[in-house]
Amino acid sequence: MRIVIAKDYEDLSRKAAHVIAGQLIMRPDTVLGLATGATPLRCYELLTHMAEEKLVSFRQCKIFNLDEYYSLSPENPQSYGYFMKQHLFSRVDILPENTFIPNGLAENIAQECQAYEDLIRRAGGIDLQLLGIGRNGHIGFNEPDVSFEAFTHLVALDQDTIQANSKFFNTREEVPKTAISMGIKTIMQARGILLLASGAEKAETVYQMVYGKISPDVPASVLQIHPNATVLVDEAAGQRLQEMQNKVL
Ligand code: GLP
Numbered sequence: 488m489r490i491v492i493a494k495d496y497e498d499l500s501r502k503a504a505h506v507i508a509g510q511l512i513m514r515p516d517t518v519l520g521l522a523t524g525a526t527p528l529r530c531y532e533l534l535t536h537m538a539e540e541k542l543v544s545f546r547q548c549k550i551f552n553l554d555e556y557y558s559l560s561p562e563n564p565q566s567y568g569y570f571m572k573q574h575l576f577s578r579v580d581i582l583p584e585n586t587f588i589p590n591g592l593a594e595n596i597a598q599e600c601q602a603y604e605d606l607i608r609r610a611g612g613i614d615l616q617l618l619g620i621g622r623n624g625h626i627g628f629n630e631p632d633v634s635f636e637a638f639t640h641l642v643a644l645d646q647d648t649i650q651a652n653s654k655f656f657n658t659r660e661e662v663p664k665t666a667i668s669m670g671i672k673t674i675m676q677a678r679g680i681l682l683l684a685s686g687a688e689k690a691e692t693v694y695q696m697v698y699g700k701i702s703p704d705v706p707a708s709v710l711q712i713h714p715n716a717t718v719l720v721d722e723a724a725g726q727r728l729q730e731m732q733n734k735v736l
Contacts, residue, residue, distance in 0.1 A: 488697065488710060488711055488713070488716050488717075488718060489716070489717040489718070490697065490717075490718050490720070490725070490728060491717060491718070491719045491720070492720055492721070492722060492725040492728065492729065493719060493720065493721050493722070494721065494722060495721050495722065495723075496529065496685045496686075496721050497529065498721065499530075499683060499685055499719055499720065499721045500527075500529035500530040500532075500533055501533060502719055503527070503530040503617070503681060503683055503719055504530045504533035504534050504537065506615075506681055506717075506719075507519065507530070507534060507615065507617070507681075508534065508537055508542065508543045510614065510615045510679075511543045511544065511545065511548060512543060514614065515544065515546070515547040515548065516547040516548060516549075517548050517549075517614045517615065518548065518549045518550075518551065518607075518610045518611060518612065518613050518614050519548055519549070519550045519551070519613070519614065519615055519616075519617070520550075520551050520552070520553060520613040520615065520616035520617060520669070520674075520677055521550055521551070521552050521553070521571065521575070521617050522552070522553050522617050522618050522619045522627075523552070523553070523554070523567045523570050523571065523619075524619040525654075526619040526683045526684065526685050527617060527619060527683060528574060530617075530683070531574045531575045532574070534575065534579065535575065535578040535579055538578070538579040538580060544580055545579045545580050545581035546580045546581070546582065548581065548585065549585045549586075549587070549610050550571075550576075550581060550585065550586050550587065551587045551588075551603075551606070551607055551610070551613060551669075552567060552568075552571055552586075552587065552588040552589075553616075553618070553626075553627040553628075553668060553669050553674075554567060554589065554627045554628045554666050554667060554668035554669065555567045555568060555588050555589040555590070555591040555666060555667050556591050556663040556665075556666045557591050557596075557641060557663055557665040557666050557667055558591060558592070558663055558665070559591045559592075559663060560591065560592050561588070561591070565655060565656055565661070566591060567588060568588045568591070571586065571588065587603070587606055587607075589603050589639065589667035589668075590667075591666075591667065593667070596641050596667065599667065600638070600639040600640055600641070600667060601639075603639045603667075603669075604638050604639050604673065607673065612676060612677070612678065613676070613677040613678065614677070614678050614679060615677065615678070615679045615680075615681060616674055616677035616679070616680045616681070617681050617682075617683070618674070618680060618681070618682040618683070618707075619682070619683055619684070620682060620683075620684050620689060620692060620693070620696065620707050621645075621647070621648055621651065621692075622647060622651055622688060622689065622692055623645055623647045623648065623692070623705075624692050624695060624696060624704070624705035624706050624707045624708065625645070625648060625706050625707070626671075626674060626682070626706055626707045626710075627668040627669050627670075627674060628642045628644065628648070628666040628668035629642065629668060629670065629671050629674075629706045630642060630643070630644065630645045630648065630706070631645065631703060631704050631705065631706060632703050632704070633670070633671060633703055633706050634670075634671070634703065635671045635672065635675075635703060635709055636670075636671075636672055637670030637671055637672055638669075638670040638672050638673050639667065639668065639669050639670055639673055640667070640668065640670050641665055641666070641667055642665065642666055642667075642668050643664060643665055644662070644663070644664055644665065644666060649662045649664070671706060671709055675709060675713055678715060679715045679716075679717075680710060680713055680715065680716040680717065681716075681717050681719060682696075682707065682710065682716065682717070682718045682719065683719050683720070684718070684719075684720045684721075684724040684725075685720070685721045685723065685724050686721070686723050686724055687723040687724070687726065689720075689723075689724040690723065690724055690725070690726045690727050691727060692705070692707070693718070693720055693724050693725060693727065693728065694727035694728060694731070695708065696708050696710065696711075696718070697711070697718060697728060698728075698731060
């Protein structure tokens with residue numbers, strides 16, 4: 488696990504955008520896994536600027552998103568499908584047929600999950616997976632106690648996640664209670680992982696992810712055994728890591 492501590496949110500976003508841009512330049516037909524949430528927003532904005540300036544192109548790449556709320560259609564402004572269109576897909580030159588996100592309206596959930604895994608496999612697997620982290624240590628929507636063996640599946644959201652994500656809804660009651668998410672196994676099979684965390688409220692979770700026991704209690708802790716994972720945090724989210732490094736020195 489590589490740890491990079493950026494100065495602040497802007498610096499973190501710039502560094503993340505550069506990693507993704509670098510991947511697109513080295514391998515234009517790359518397969519990216521992307522995340523939603525507030526953390527990657529500025530990174531996506533910087534990527535749209537780079538695409539406008541023709542520094543990068545998404546024309547040949549494929550993008551698979553981590554997760555989608557169950558029961559929300561992509562036309563619903565609260566859905567992750569809508570989020571991705573609004574913040575990235577409609578603003579860069581990616582082909583719509585090369586963007587993938589679990590279908591939140593699927594009637595046969597097991598079939599939808601299997602089909603999503605098949606699509607990832609047929610694309611050749613994910614080259615670079617971008618992740619955020621929930622306050623409870625979730626990645627994608629893999630909440631504490633998830634099986635590390637799970638592929639894409641239906642998950643029940645934790646109360647803490649519902650509370651945290653209610654910032655995107657008018658009321659807490661509107662937040663869906665379930666979602667379809669890539670599983671830990673899907674995420675671990677990505678060839679590279681870049682996890683972003685910003686702000687002091689993530690500091691303890693980031694510390695547990697990096698130095699804690701590898702355990703489903705903190706799903707992101709599994710990244711300690713990924714062969715090519717980078718954790719990119721700002722100083723606020725990394726404050727406990729720095730304390731630890733000072734101790735070691
Ligand atoms: C959601 C998403 C995650 C994301 C997390 C953190 O629950 N499913 O993929 O990483 O929120 O979000 P934020 O970046 O807003 O803190």
